[in-house]
Amino acid sequence: MREVTISVNGRPVTAEIDERTLLVDFVRRTAQLTGTKAGCLEARCGSCSVHVDGRLIKACNVLALQCDGTSVTTVEGLTGNSAETTEVSLAHIVGVQEEPELTPLQKSFHKHGALQCGYCTPGMLMCLTDLLARCEGPSEEDVRRGLTGNLCRCTGYQTIVDATLAVAQADAQE
Numbered sequence: 001m002r003e004v005t006i007s008v009n010g011r012p013v014t015a016e017i018d019e020r021t022l023l024v025d026f027v028r029r030t031a032q033l034t035g036t037k038a039g040c041l042e043a044r045c046g047s048c049s050v051h052v053d054g055r056l057i058k059a060c061n062v063l064a065l066q067c068d069g070t071s072v073t074t075v076e077g078l079t080g081n082s083a084e085t086t087e088v089s090l091a092h093i094v095g096v097q098e099e100p101e102l103t104p105l106q107k108s109f110h111k112h113g114a115l116q117c118g119y120c121t122p123g124m125l126m127c128l129t130d131l132l133a134r135c136e137g138p139s140e141e142d143v144r145r146g147l148t149g150n151l152c153r154c155t156g157y158q159t160i161v162d163a164t165l166a167v168a169q170a171d172a173q174e
Contacts (some may be wrong), residue, residue, distance in 0.1 A: 004068040007057050008033065009077030019065055023057075024048040026064035027074055035075035035122045039151075046150030047119060049126040050074050056130040075122035077101050078129060079102075104167050105129055112163035114153030124150050137172050140165060 005014040006029040015030045027036045027050065036059060037047035043061035050059045051073040079101055105128060108114070115121045124147070129148035131138060140148070143164045147157060 002065060003054075004064055006031075006067050006069075007071040009072070009074060019063070020065065021064045022060055023050070023062045023064045023067055023072070024059035026067075027059060027072065030064075031074075031145060033076050037119055037122060039119070039123075044149070044151065045120070046123040046127060047124040049150070050085075051126065051130065058071055072079060073126075078106070078125060087127050098110055102131070105132065105164065106168065108163040108167045109160070112159045112166065114155070114159040114163040116152070118151040120154075124152070124160060132164070132168060132171070138164070138168050143168075 001016045002019055003013055003014065003016050004026075006026065007013070008027065010033075011114070012030045013026075015026070016054070017026065017030070021027075022041075022043075024036055025037045027033050029039065036050055038060060039045040039047035042059045043058040046058065048059040049056060051057070052062070052067055053070050054073075078080075102110070103125075105125060109121065109125070127146060127150050131143065133144055135146070140161055143161045144157070147160065
C-alpha cells in the first residue's frame, strides 16, 4: 500500500492505495466521481479519458501511483465547478440547487443530439475539449481524426462532429 495525493478537479484527494490501482478506479472509487467510465480496460474505447496536467490520457491504462502529485481533470471538472459535481447534480434534481453551468461543447452536444445512451459521452467530451484547445478552427477531418480511439456503438458520429464544429465556428467568430 502506498499513499498518493492527486488533485482531482482542483480538490486534493489523498488515499492509501494498492500499487496496482488504475487511475480510472482511483477517480471512480476514491474520488467518487463516476462520470469517467471503465469500459474496455484496454485503452481502446476512450470512455475513461481524463486530462492529467492538461494532457489527454486514458485512465484505464495508467496507474494511480504514476499520477501522484499531478492534477487530474475529469468530465465533472470541465465546467470549473467544484469536485462535488455528482452531489450538485443530485441537489439540482431535487430542486435544492441550480444546475451547474455547462461548457459550450456540452451545450452543443445537447443541442445537436450528440449523445445516445451516454456511456461514451464523457470520454468524447474530454477528447474533443482537448482537440479544441490544441487545434484552432479544426476541420471535419481534424475532428474525426481526434475521435480516433473513442468508440460509440449507438451513433454514427456525425452529430458529435457537427456539435464540435459548431463550437469551433462560434469560437472563430468571437
